[in-house]
Amino acid sequence: AKAIGKNKYHYYTKSMREQALKRVTLISDMRNAIKNEEFFVLYQPIYDLKTGKITKAEALIRWQHPTHGVVSPYDFIPLAEETGLINEISDWVFEQVCKNICYWRQHYLPELQVCINTSPMQYVDTENGIATWLEHLRKSEISPQAIVLEITERLLMSADHTVSDILAQFRAAGVQVALDDFGTGYSSISYLQKFTTDIIKIDKSFVHSINDSKINRTLCEIIIMLGKKLNLQVVAEGIETSEQNEILQALQCDFAQGYLFSKPIEPEELTALLRDSS
Ligand code: C2E
């Protein structure tokens, strides 16, 4: 903030102070959000492109803030990660998913899978972290095959033995692992070498640009081929237009997720979709 006029300087520090204040308030609000029941989970269906049927859904958290309205996870998940609240929030999401998946699998679709986003920090805390989910699954009637853990490349940066050990334990139990936002980071391919995954999710930035140029289309094609060679399921996310969908179908992508098919919806709405298609 050097060499700027006095007013500008003031403006700058004021907005920084406001931002810091907003941050602190949001963090303290977040601490109460679970017990105040302000969080809720939406589900975005994922379709098998060959049959056109729903086979999976991704759980996506929302926060109904008492005064700010619905806060996007893009705004609060990073804060939850910084403050360590992410463990508690993630456990809450897992709990909701377990309740819903039991019902859906029993009544409508026995093979339905729900994908849950996970944060690197959950793999660091060996006592209270994600490993407790495995214990929970063992004790419950939920089949581990019902759960998919979505991980991102950020996990690789914190990678040590615990991370791969934990993922190996989940996979041994039958839980699948999906590599989210594939292709956007620096090391997507080396990630596949270091961690065994079951699913790759092509990032929406590739899907959005698929009809812009030959290069983008080729990139998608190569990711899909890579998935086939490695025996992985490939999900394309962020499909918004039928043109994008047609290209991905021609490239023989396995699964599709995006606004073209459905936005993230309330659990009751997913129940209705499953009922209608069964
Ligand atoms: P993500 O895991 O990449 O999730 C996909 C995001 O793309 C979701 O945003 C979804 O609503 C959005 N999306 C789906 N279809 C389309 C489409 O056709 N076009 C566009 N433009 N967007 C589409 P959302 O729900 O706002 O979530 C944002 C991010 O927040 C997620 O990105 C994920 O990283 C994080 N997140 C959400 N829920 C959780 C959670 O329970 N735990 C953790 N750790 N992170 C979460």
Ligand code: CA
């Ligand atoms: Ca995801």
Ligand code: CA
């Ligand atoms: Ca079990």
Ligand code: CA
């Ligand atoms: Ca993603």
